[in-house]
Amino acid sequence: MKRWLKIFGLALILLSGLLYWLGPRFGFWLIPPSPQRYATEAIQLIDREGLRSHQENWNRERSVILRELKKSKTIQDTYPLIEQAAKIGGSEHSFLDSAKQETIKEAEQLPVIKRLDDDLLYIHLPEMLDLDQKQEETYANKVNTALLSESYKAVILDLRGNRGGNLTPMILSVSSLLPDGSLLKSIDQRGKEQDWILKDGRFSAEPSIRLAKQGKKSVPVAILLDKQTASSGEITALSFKGLPHVSFWGKVSAGYTSVNRTFLLYDGTRLNLTVASLKDREGNSYFNTPIQPEHISNHPLEEARAYLNHNE
Structure with missing residues (x-):
């Protein structure tokens, strides 16, 4: 019985770890993110999908932005840096649309x-x-x-x-x-x-x-x-x-x-x-x-x- 409990516990830990790291890719968050985790997931998304994320200057600018993100105290503080990253890794056409934006009539x-x-x-x-x-x-x-x-x-x-x-x-x-x-x-x-x-x-x-x-x-x-x-x-x-x-x-x-x-x-x-x-x-x-x-x-x-x- 104890053996099965250990196996179950290890499986639960492994599953929780997978959900913690991979869940955000699919819109699932095991726990609310810190501002840094929130922004890092957005930066990684730009890594995977952004049109210009394969260019040389992206890695350099990405490192600068990640350092700046350490100063963020709230999720809202990260918005300007995420948008900046999107314009570099995507294009000037990229932008961030706040959930609070007023609905058009x-x-x-x-x-x-x-x-x-x-x-x-x-x-x-x-x-x-x-x-x-x-x-x-x-x-x-x-x-x-x-x-x-x-x-x-x-x-x-x-x-x-x-x-x-x-x-x-x-x-x-x-x-x-x-x-x-x-x-x-x-x-x-x-x-x-x-x-x-x-x-x-x-x-x-x-x-x-x-x-x-x-x-x-x-x-x-x-x-x-x-x-x-x-x-x-x-x-x-x-x-x-x-x-x-x-x-x-x-x-x-x-x-x-x-x-x-x-x-x-x-x-x-x-x-x-x-x-x-x-x-x-x-x-x-x-x-x-x-x-x-x-x-x-x-x-x-x-x-x-x-x-x-x-x-x-």
């Missing part, structure tokens, strides 16, 4: 659709920060249903002011204007390429999101950009790159053309870490590279509208 996230002329449909896609599947589907279906139900000869897709957020609803909302197949490729820190595929109303980045209607339209599309078009807003624009009858208008975009993945830390804070660069369907590479519109304009809506009306 639902009405502010929905697209605007209106007819400018008899044959011209205008769509403004705003940033999409909601991670709720119902809201994602509401966002995507509002635009997709209009594109498939209404009659028009051209579309103005306004991405000005779209600073990013959740990409899938943006792509699915305009999926009827995009061909099925690979829209883009992502390239991780090991150089592995992955196709981002649109097929039958599903997007491989988040295949659980569904559209109420499916179909395709082949019409000219004018895409409007400005310096506030960033991240997922830019990636949505890139999904149209290389397609016939697509033109880009406005100002150079913000230059956050890279892939962020969201990791949830112990206290609910989100670490948005850059894990991949991008390549468009023509083979052009992007790593926080701004998108250059071929039509630089201070009045892109008016000029794109006149262009489409003249070239229908």
